[in-house]
Amino acid sequence: MLDIKNLHVKLEEEDKEILKGVDLSVEAGKVHAIMGPNGSGKSTLSYVLSGRDGYVVTDGSATLEGADILSMDPEERAAAGLFLAFQYPVEIPGVGNMTFLRTAVNAQRKARGEDEISAADFLKLVREKAKELRMDQDMLKRPVNVGFSGGEKKRNEILQMAILQPRMCILDETDSGLDVDAMKLVADGVNALRDAGRGFLVITHYQRLLDHIVPDVVHIMSGGRIVQTGGPELARQVEEEGYGHLNEETA
Amino acid sequence: MATPTRVKQQALQAKHDALDARLAAMTMPAGGGWIASARNAALTRLRETGLPHKRDEYWKYTDPATLVQPEPVPAALLDDGGEAPVFGEIDRIKLVFVDGVFDSDKSDDPSLAGVEIERLEEASTRDIHWARDLYGTLEAQGQSPVRRPLATLNTAFATDGVLIRVTGKAEKPVSLIYLHKSDTSDAILHHCIKVESGAELTVLENGPAAARFNKVMEVDVAEGGTFHHVRAQGRDHERRAATHIFAQVAREATFKSFTLTANGVLTRNEVIVEFTGDDAVAHVAGACLGDGDFHHDDTVFVTHDAERCESRQVFKKVLRNGAIGVFQGKILVQPGAQKTDGYQISQSLLLDEDSQFLAKPELEIYADDVACSHGSTSGAIDEEGLFYLRSRGIPEGPATDLMTLAFLAEAIEEIDDAEIAADITARLEAWLARRRR
Numbered sequence: 001m002l003d004i005k006n007l008h009v010k011l012e013e014e015d016k017e018i019l020k021g022v023d024l025s026v027e028a029g030k031v032h033a034i035m036g037p038n039g040s041g042k043s044t045l046s047y048v049l050s051g052r053d054g055y056v057v058t059d060g061s062a063t064l065e066g067a068d069i070l071s072m073d074p075e076e077r078a079a080a081g082l083f084l085a086f087q088y089p090v091e092i093p094g095v096g097n098m099t100f101l102r103t104a105v106n107a108q109r110k111a112r113g114e115d116e117i118s119a120a121d122f123l124k125l126v127r128e129k130a131k132e133l134r135m136d137q138d139m140l141k142r143p144v145n146v147g148f149s150g151g152e153k154k155r156n157e158i159l160q161m162a163i164l165q166p167r168m169c170i171l172d173e174t175d176s177g178l179d180v181d182a183m184k185l186v187a188d189g190v191n192a193l194r195d196a197g198r199g200f201l202v203i204t205h206y207q208r209l210l211d212h213i214v215p216d217v218v219h220i221m222s223g224g225r226i227v228q229t230g231g232p233e234l235a236r237q238v239e240e241e242g243y244g245h246l247n248e249e250t251a
Numbered sequence: 252m253a254t255p256t257r258v259k260q261q262a263l264q265a266k267h268d269a270l271d272a273r274l275a276a277m278t279m280p281a282g283g284g285w286i287a288s289a290r291n292a293a294l295t296r297l298r299e300t301g302l303p304h305k306r307d308e309y310w311k312y313t314d315p316a317t318l319v320q321p322e323p324v325p326a327a328l329l330d331d332g333g334e335a336p337v338f339g340e341i342d343r344i345k346l347v348f349v350d351g352v353f354d355s356d357k358s359d360d361p362s363l364a365g366v367e368i369e370r371l372e373e374a375s376t377r378d379i380h381w382a383r384d385l386y387g388t389l390e391a392q393g394q395s396p397v398r399r400p401l402a403t404l405n406t407a408f409a410t411d412g413v414l415i416r417v418t419g420k421a422e423k424p425v426s427l428i429y430l431h432k433s434d435t436s437d438a439i440l441h442h443c444i445k446v447e448s449g450a451e452l453t454v455l456e457n458g459p460a461a462a463r464f465n466k467v468m469e470v471d472v473a474e475g476g477t478f479h480h481v482r483a484q485g486r487d488h489e490r491r492a493a494t495h496i497f498a499q500v501a502r503e504a505t506f507k508s509f510t511l512t513a514n515g516v517l518t519r520n521e522v523i524v525e526f527t528g529d530d531a532v533a534h535v536a537g538a539c540l541g542d543g544d545f546h547h548d549d550t551v552f553v554t555h556d557a558e559r560c561e562s563r564q565v566f567k568k569v570l571r572n573g574a575i576g577v578f579q580g581k582i583l584v585q586p587g588a589q590k591t592d593g594y595q596i597s598q599s600l601l602l603d604e605d606s607q608f609l610a611k612p613e614l615e616i617y618a619d620d621v622a623c624s625h626g627s628t629s630g631a632i633d634e635e636g637l638f639y640l641r642s643r644g645i646p647e648g649p650a651t652d653l654m655t656l657a658f659l660a661e662a663i664e665e666i667d668d669a670e671i672a673a674d675i676t677a678r679l680e681a682w683l684a685r686r687r688r
């Protein structure tokens with residue numbers, strides 16, 4: 001589904017390489033987790049994949065179902081099925097959450113040559129998904145993320161994911177800022193979307209999220225590279241031992 | 252070397268030369284009675300001031316030359332591409348002016364319960380007391396502390412306009428529609444509106460009016476009265492306009508004015524509000540979308556001369572491709588105007604580096620127990636927000652539009668009527684979408 005090969009990325013503004021040859025493949029139907037120390041490049045990877053400005057790909061490739069996503073605009077990547085749940089969701093004053101969601105759904109449909117969703121169907125869909133995430137109607141009416149608590153913002157990301165139904169979902173520390181119950185809700189939201197045609201890349205620092213969203217594969221990123229790959233037990237090892245062991249192995 | 256006094260004298264001379272040249276090209280409308288004396292009084296005042304000049308402090312950011320010169324710069328008519336006119340779906344009494352001349356065939360029968368509507372041209376033949384007391388009066392009062400000679404010129408030479416007196420709650424808006432049919436038209440309209448105690452009226456205005464348009468509206472809102480004004484200035488890009496609204500707001504009265512402007516090589520909208528009674532409210536708002544050869548100037552002066560009055564000025568400008576936006580806004584709180592609540596915000600969204608926003612926000616306060624705030628900002632589109640929208644599949648154009656509408660929202664929220672606000676929003680969306688094509 002998502003194939004990243006030897007991806008090298010530097011900052012546009014300064015000559016600083018952040019990703020130093022990332023290799024990673026997420027198969028359809030699988031959940032991959034990425035863990036790794038602060039500043040190792042996890043968010044950078046998610047931003048580069050979703051098309052944020054400010055980075056220059058100096059080498060390597062990234063494809064989504066064979067299509068070169070790095071040459072696409074962010075909106076084209078979204079229409080192709082890529083979704084990033086942001087580590088820091090952005091507040092957009094003045095743009096209502098509902099307007100935003102409807103515009104996004106219809107823009108993606110249009111890009112895929114489908115008809116717009118009817119107002120009634122859209123409302124029904126949003127109400128249903130919001131209810132599952134225990135988001136009240138008031139949050140849907142408010143401007144996007146404005147005045148939302150940290151946890152509410154993260155739930156709003158998952159709401160968007162549930163509504164847009166992307167095929168490749170990247171979650172960047174969606175668990176941070178969530179209380180125990182909210183984490184369960186978010187995990188349920190993710191698990192509900194797990195199916196044979198969908199891939200997940202879950203970036204997290206904590207085993208706790210992975211208790212709920214059980215990964216098929218766990219990667220450790222350090223210094224802009226994937227330095228270790230294993231099964232769910234790797235996450236538990238990190239939880240217990242931290243990243244201290246990396247120094248010897250990657251030196 | 253020119254000494255400062257000499258420069259000043261030269262500037263003054265230029266203002267009077269400009270007036271002489273302009274007057275030579277004009278004739279005072281015929282007719283006697285009270286209106287003739289109001290016109291003559293205005294002409295006398297005008298002879299003292301001359302016409303505006305770019306060296307005037309008050310015209311620092313906007314060159315008045317084309318508004319002042321004897322003949323208007325020709326303005327091509329717009330092919331609107333069949334776009335439905337604004338306010339089209341709103342039930343209203345339509346009064347149509349073509350190049351500044353009232354057209355009764357195109358207009359509705361002006362009968363509306365609680366509202367008397369007269370044509371200015373017919374006014375001089377009859378002694379309409381309230382109009383006699385209002386015509387040129389608020390305009391003359393509004394000449395201090397700053398001179399506004401284009402308004403005085405208007406009082407002296409306006410050829411048409413309406414006189415509206417409201418004694419009840421008008422059940423629908425009066426809609427003034429200004430059509431532009433000649434590319435050299437030079438229109439001067441003067442409206443007087445008197446909202447009697449407890450009465451209510453909404454006035455809508457739209458249309459380019461003429462190649463050059465000079466319009467004055469004097470609005471007197473009596474105790475407990477309510478006046479709403481919503482205006483859309485769009486379409487013909489080459490038109491030039493100088494408009495003034497002079498409002499006097501009495502005890503517990505409400506005055507609210509909103510203007511949407513898109514297109515226009517030159518627009519100067521002045522709003523002058525004076526509170527004359529306690530506990531009154533006045534809001535003046537504007538949203539403008541400027542693209543390319545566009546110069547838009549909002550000049551607002553609110554005087555608090557009563558207690559516990561609330562004033563708001565909310566101006567938002569979206570500028571691109573070298574467009575220029577100007578805001579000069581003042582809140583003057585006179586001695587004794589205690590518990591004044593004054594708010595003023597002027598903001599621009601600059602979509603590129605060629606565009607400019609020139610702002611002069613001012614507070615002048617002579618009372619000690621007041622809450623006044625003002626702010627002015629200029630900024631580019633929020634790239635983080637834009638990326639967030641795009642990452643959800645919304646292409647750059649529509650995403651920019653969404654953020655642009657969001658930026659303008661605070662001004663549009665100043666329109667109380669939901670149906671009219673929706674109409675204005677729809678208009679904006681259509682304009683934004685059209686510009687992307």
Ligand SMILES: Nc1ncnc2c1ncn2[C@@H]1O[C@H](COP(=O)(O)OP(=O)(O)OP(=O)(O)O)[C@@H](O)[C@H]1O
Pocket residue numbers: 011018036037038039040041042043044045054087
């Ligand atoms: N725009 C930028 N300007 C300067 N440095 C940057 C920029 N973007 C990323 N970096 C640097 O790149 C490195 C990787 O950052 P990134 O946010 O990808 O880390 P991360 O693995 O997501 O960390 P965390 O676990 O703290 O979220 C950091 O050292 C960061 O400071």
Ligand SMILES: [Mg+2]
Pocket residue numbers: 042043044087172173
């Ligand atoms: Mg991160």
